[in-house]
Amino acid sequence: MSDVRKHCCYTQDTQKELVKGIFSTISVKYDFLNHLLSFGQDISWRKRTISSMRFFSTMRCIDIATGTGDVAFEVANKYPSVSVDAIDFAMPMINEAKNKYKKHGNNLNINFQYGDATKLNFPDDSFDVAIISFGIRNIPNKQKALNEMARVIVPGGQAIVLEMVSHQNKVFKTLYQWYLCYGLPFIANIFSQNRKAYEYLSNSIVHFPSIKEFQSMLQKSGLKQVKSVGMTLGITRMFVGIK
Numbered sequence: 001m002s003d004v005r006k007h008c009c010y011t012q013d014t015q016k017e018l019v020k021g022i023f024s025t026i027s028v029k030y031d032f033l034n035h036l037l038s039f040g041q042d043i044s045w046r047k048r049t050i051s052s053m054r055f056f057s058t059m060r061c062i063d064i065a066t067g068t069g070d071v072a073f074e075v076a077n078k079y080p081s082v083s084v085d086a087i088d089f090a091m092p093m094i095n096e097a098k099n100k101y102k103k104h105g106n107n108l109n110i111n112f113q114y115g116d117a118t119k120l121n122f123p124d125d126s127f128d129v130a131i132i133s134f135g136i137r138n139i140p141n142k143q144k145a146l147n148e149m150a151r152v153i154v155p156g157g158q159a160i161v162l163e164m165v166s167h168q169n170k171v172f173k174t175l176y177q178w179y180l181c182y183g184l185p186f187i188a189n190i191f192s193q194n195r196k197a198y199e200y201l202s203n204s205i206v207h208f209p210s211i212k213e214f215q216s217m218l219q220k221s222g223l224k225q226v227k228s229v230g231m232t233l234g235i236t237r238m239f240v241g242i243k
């Protein structure tokens with residue numbers, strides 16, 4: 001059994017280290033492969049999600065599992081009066097984000113730093129918006145990460161999760177799972193020579209909780225008015241809950 005296939009048998013700490021290792025090895029090619037494997041759709045998914053943000057109190061946003069920082073850059077560009085804290089636990093991803101910042105974003109209000117989604121280093125009620133984009137599926141203890149998002153936003157603030165989910169329609173689901181399990185790792189291997197990493201990522205989409213289960217997890221973290229919107233035939237969803 002490969003490391004990727006047996007990840008379900010690991011402890012949560014070991015899974016975390018596995019995920020950290022994967023993102024540390026693909027950081028340089030991440031943006032290119034992300035756009036390629038989603039056929040460029042990831043850009044509009046992020047834009048649409050960010051346009052639903054509401055800033056009204058602290059004028060601060062936390063981008064959790066920021067990776068190479070695309071959400072943070074988009075938020076800072078769209079809302080110049082908002083300051084963004086962008087955290088990730090894979091330093092090579094953060095370093096890529098910092099390189100992009102030096103090239104294109106020097107005037108933007110973003111602070112990239114190390115941080116773990118399950119133990120945020122911020123006081124309660126610090127942000128108007130907490131967002132995690134394509135990150136939650138890689139976190140073994142999703143409930144803990146959602147609880148942390150709810151904790152750090154102000155009353156009335158938004159916790160937003162953007163994520164790729166398994167599809168509801170049986171025929172589409174079969175085709176999509178074929179793409180995830182064979183097509184995506186095959187293409188990723190050509191460009192990154194890291195098939196295992198992308199097999200793991202595909203696996204994490206296939207095993208993501210159902211929409212109903214995930215919405216219950218958001219409610220369990222204390223969030224109200226939980227709703228979700230599907231994008232691109234429902235392969236990606238934006239979940240929103242209010243504190």
Ligand SMILES: C[S@@+](CC[C@H](N)C(=O)[O-])C[C@H]1O[C@@H](n2cnc3c(N)ncnc32)[C@H](O)[C@@H]1O
Binds near residue numbers: 034068087117133134
């Ligand atoms: C698929 S990337 C998403 C990056 C970015 N948010 C985007 O929209 O493209 C997932 C990121 O989650 C990060 N990550 C996974 N588990 C984490 C955790 N427990 N704490 C912080 N970052 C985590 C990984 O290091 C990786 O950079």
